[in-house]
Amino acid sequence: MSYFLRGAGALAVTPPGRDLRIDALRGLALLIIFINHMPGNVVSAAMPHNFGFSDAADIFVLLAGVSATLAYGSVLDRRGLAIGALRIGGRIWTLYIAHIAVFVIVCGVVARAVTRTQNPLYIEAINIQPFFNDTLSALVDALTLTYQPHYLDILPLYIVLLAAFPLIYRAVRISPALTLLASVLVWQVAVFFHLNLPNTGAAGWFFNPFAWQLVFTIGVVIGRGLQLGVAVPRSALITAAAIGFLVFSALVKVSTGNPFGLAFLNDWIDSLQLGSDKTNLAWVRVLHLAALAWLFIRLVPRDSAMVQGRVGRSLAVMGRHSLEVFCAGIVLAIIGQIILAETYFALGVQLLVCVGGVTILVGLGNFLSWYQSIALHGSAGKPAPALPASVPRS
Template sequence: MTQALSRFLFLGRGPEGAPPAAQRDARIDVIRGLALLIIFINHMPGNVIAGYMPHNFGFSDAADAFVLLAGVSATLAYGNLIERRGLAVGALKIGARVWTLYIAHIAVFIIVCGVVAAAVTRTQNPLYVEAINIQPFFSDTFEALIDVLTLRYQPSYLDILPLYIVLLALFPVIYLAVRISPLGTLLVSLAIWQAALWLGLNFTNVHAAGWFFNPFAWQVVFTLGVILGCATQRGIAAPRLPWLDALAVAFLVCAYVAKTSSGNPIGIALLNDWFDSVQLGSDKTNQAWSRLLHVAALAWLAMRWLPAGEGMLRHAVGRTLAVVGRHSLDVFCTGTVLAITGQIILAETGFALGPQLLVSAVGITLLVGLGMFLTWYQSITLSGAADASAASRRASAQPH
């Protein structure tokens, strides 16, 4: 297995030969479902539960995991399609998905504007307009609307979908490069990231310094996900490397100590500024090295020690999270609206503990319920389509 992984990393695979179809791995859905619920909690600042979320105990957070899994999922969905039907068909399918993401982003923006407008009208508190940087839409609606449609204006908490739109649009190029040389593609991706940092490159956000998630930086996490997805395509599991397991665990422990300590825990003066910076939060816009290494360590341990295939569906928690993760776009959009609504409710109740717990519990229940409903609805529509197809085949087989 180690030899197969080594050949894959250094040589990749040329255009000949399609990879075998990979079994759906429940780990993707479970971890993505957990990430979506964590994002919902984190999007309500001042919520006491947010203090126990993973970003307080390490360098990366749910957004890093979400983008990494986006790369894996895109590979398993569209990479396999490209292999079976060709690049043109795959690009058309990706284009349709990008359009869906774009429409979803615009819809969420409009709904959030409505929620904020309703809150301001009922509470007579104009500060809600400023809380998520949405005041440009109300002060100059026409210009702001144009900027929204061109993704040049992104209020707070409405910036992940634009990043995913850009990354998914780039997927065919990244995927074809990974097919040729995964390691070479990763090195180029890292070089683009560092060059962008050196040159100060970012996409334009007319009401901020740039996109909160700099695509030039975050493409590294997505590319890493594509590489992992390609390995999964070819049935390459993580090799047994105890030393790498130990190194990953050691890094996570060091991250925990650095993040939870006050000041410099090891007393080396040269590291004072670094400890101060990571305790405040590793650079999220430009994807700090500490974040990338942290999410890579987590991904490695997940591949090594979490049960593959449907192993994580044996328990109710795993099945519940998987239901949420399978409908990531619907759950994310709904969670964003619920989180903005939750922010307003928490502010109106003075951030009392009871409302914080209630809002979090209700929100998570609604998101899980949405996932369950969509899974049920999908099952009856698919079964109905299958029955209709079977009936059509039987009718066509009848003599005329």
């Protein structure tokens, strides 16, 4: 409790060993995001967003906050704001270049598809009409992050959140509770006054940074707790409430009507089944994510077989190279959408595209780890040392 009130800001921080749970969960989120970015495929029906109010995007942004704290928090503590800002600025530049590169590649992929198939609907599906209607203006808007086609809105969010990280981290060091309260206030003020950043051809950023900073801040609070070795309180009441809320959300999402038979809940249940507000971060998304985070931290220890086994290690390898795998996943998902549409969503093709994409992404993660070991040690036989976790988005 003292951590949430005072933040233990004066304590010296010794960076903990790498937590494979973070890498494995991030790797899993990458695969889910890849599948979800190909709407209409049969595998997406089994993805978590069909059984709860939050999805992989919420988990990814939460982990972004955790990872930013573990990667840069100790740098800010030991070497000050100037050096920390330089490190963070370098990462932001990398994210920015990656975003622009993916933007150009996706435009090229869609242009090629339209040329080959004579189907202009692919341009509308990805929302890159501005690029073809007024290329120069669209490029300028893309460079200033004020134009974001569909599926290319996660890295801009992370860039903005990472730029705000030093301020959020300093506040968390003083008082996590007050920081969370301020974050909630910013979120609700943005929702009430419809505050968002501009996005060409849309009402604003799909991931409103003024709202999604709350998820990132929760991640920073969790990351700071990991830094300090804060033990999670054993509360049967909170655990039962978390389980109850997850069961409630699953019942609502899988039911075709009101599963509780209470007439006064009909309109609310209908709105939840249609989908919770993702742009401005509906309350139920936050509560669902908080319940998932609590149960994961309480029930999955650092040395859990879930993350130490073969599948967990494969996911962790992907998670350690999240930016590269994420960017590749975006491009593969766009290609997958085109293939599925051209084959009329044949079941076999759906399964082949999903399995093939997952295989490529897992293979990419393993290749990058092998290459990293070669670059650092000059020999594939020597393992690479643990590096600070770093997440892109969304």
